[in-house]
Amino acid sequence: MENEDDSRATTYTTIAVGPDFRHELEIRRSRFITVLRRSPDEETARSLVHDLRREFHDARHHCSAFVIGPDRMIQRSSDDGEPSGTAGIPMLEALLKRETSPRVTDLSDVSVVVVRYFGGILLGAGGLVRAYSESVSAGLDLAPLVLRRRLRLCAIEVPHAGAGRLENELRGAGYVMADTGYEPQHTVLRVALPDEATAISEARARLASLTAGHLELRPQGTEWVDVPR
Structure with missing residues (x-):
């Protein structure tokens, strides 16, 4: 029997190996700095949060999300002090719902952190959800994607x-x-x-x-x- 489990994924999409991919948005005076990293395991994904906490040590929030594995079985997110459900989950959904080709959502082995510098203007729950989701989507627009087979x-x-x-x-x-x-x-x-x-x-x-x-x-x-x- 050549393949023990034909139900497993045989392909998925991820970002190319290389330096972290960065993008910044300013929304009502708040800075949202998005950083994406190829992450084949949880240790690599969590190291991105650690690295950015050191680099942007004076930022108020370091919100994060990652999805790992060909079948995308490992999924985590963190609001890091933002109101519950306004940062980490929208970021994770931006990864999971990303279309890598028409009607295909198979992005994996990716971690993302959005560093927020508060600009003094409250965005409200809906505004935060949009800001974090848009930040991840804008970062993915710039990151080159590759197929894993x-x-x-x-x-x-x-x-x-x-x-x-x-x-x-x-x-x-x-x-x-x-x-x-x-x-x-x-x-x-x-x-x-x-x-x-x-x-x-x-x-x-x-x-x-x-x-x-x-x-x-x-x-x-x-x-x-x-x-x-």
């Missing part, structure tokens, strides 16, 4: 003499080749496939066609990789 690595043991030809044929058929291994009796070609039963079945059929059924495709482990959108 779960790929299944599959090995093919090929006699040394035929390895180069088979690799070229697989590449020509559009397959993504991973690292190649060399053993005394054969070369091990590795193909990276979408981690779906149909993709593996199709690759098996193609391999059988290319080698007259003499070689076998052996599914191995999986890994998540960034791929072009």
